[in-house]
Amino acid sequence: MLHERSSDLAIAAKVEMPIEEFPAAPAPDFDRYARIAVVHDWCPNFRGGERVLAQICKQLPNAEVFTLFDFLPAEVKEQYFRDVQFHASPANRIPLVRKFYRSLFFFCPFLIEQFDVTGYDAVISSSAAFSRGVITRPDQPHLCYVHSPVRYAWDEQFSYLEQGKLGFGPKGILYRYMLHRLRTWDTRTAHGPDLMLANSNYVRSRIRHIYGRDAKVVFPPVSLKELPCVEDKDDYYVSASFLAPYKRTDLVIRAFNEMPSRRLVIVGEGQQSASLRALAGPNVTFSGFLPRRDYIDTLARAKAMVFAGCEDFGIALAEAQACGTPLIAFGRGGAVDIARSLGSNSEPTGVLFKAQTIDHLKEAVKRFEENSHLITPRACARNAQRFSEENFDRAMLDSIGAVQALHTIT
Structure with missing residues (x-):
C-alpha cells in the first residue's frame, strides 16, 4: 500500500490566523463502524480531556480505548462510555498507583509502546503527553488530537521544577536528565501521526515551535444543550478548575483578598487545595468538586468567571460563556480563542489582562465592572456556539476521512 505524506508538515500560515471554519467540500467517505483504537494518555478522572475522549467514542461505535491508567468510576463509564472497551497498561495494577502515577512519567513512553493497536483499521491518539507515541503500521491511518505538547518537558519545565523544589541537587539532576530523555523521545515520535489537530491556536503555535509541524485547529466539544444561558446574575465571581499550580488560582485569591467587598467562589479540588484554603480571605469560599x-x-x-492561568484551551471557560457568564482571563492561551475581548470586538464577551500580576487582575475586574453593560449574557451564549459538539463531530470525521485518504491505493 502506498503511503504519501501530506503537506501538513509544511508551515504555511501564520499562527495568529484563527481556524474556525472547515472547507465546504465533502469529506472523504469514512466508515464510522470501522475498528478504531483510541489511545489516551491516562484517565484519572472525568475532566476536559476525558470529555473529548468521550465525544470521540460517541462518534465511533466500534472504538476501543487504550490508556496507561484508568481510574474512572463505574458510573462515569456507564454515562459516557457505555459499551466502550478499555485497555489499561500493566502499571494500572500496581497497588495504590493512583497516588503516584504522575511520578511514573519516565516509564510512560515504554508503557505506551507496549499497546498493540496494529490490528485496528485506524488509530486516533488523544495526547497531552504520551499517547501519540503508540506504535502503528506504516499503512495504518493515525490522527492525533493534541491537547498540549508535554508541558513539563518543554516550555513549562522550569516552572514545574521550581514548584517541586527540584534544584541542582541529586534528585533535581535526576529529574532534569529524565526530562531530557523524555524530550528526545517526544521529538522522535512527533512525526508518527499523519495529521495533527490542535485544540487551540495557542497549542497550534506550540506544535510548530516544538515539532516543526503545522496543525489544524479543532476546538474541544462543549455540551451546549445542558448549559442554559442565565441573564439574572448573582453578586459573586467564580473560578473553576483543577487546583494545580499552573492554573494560578493563587493569583486570583490574592487579588480578591485585596478586594474584600467582592465575593469569590472557588470550584474544584487538587494538589493545592489545602494551601489555597489557607491563603484565602473571608470573602473567598470553596465549594470543592460539585455534581x-x-x-x-x-x-x-x-x-x-475569573481565570489567571495559561490554559491550552479551557473547556470550563467555554462552558461559562455558554451559560451567559463573561470571562476575566489572562490574555494568553485558549482564553484568547474563547473570549471576545472588550475593546477589540463589537460584541465583547470578556476582559483579557496582559500580565499575571495582582494589579493587572484587579484592574481587569474594575474594567469589567465599569463596562459590564457592554458584555451581555446573550452575546456570551452566542459566542459559545462555535464550540458545539456538532462542530467538533464534523471536524473530527472530516479529519479521519482525510487521513484515511492518504493511505488509499493509487
Missing part, C-alpha cells in the same frame, strides 16, 4: 448540575448552576449565576 454536574450544581457546577452548572454556580457557573451560570456568577457575574463573571
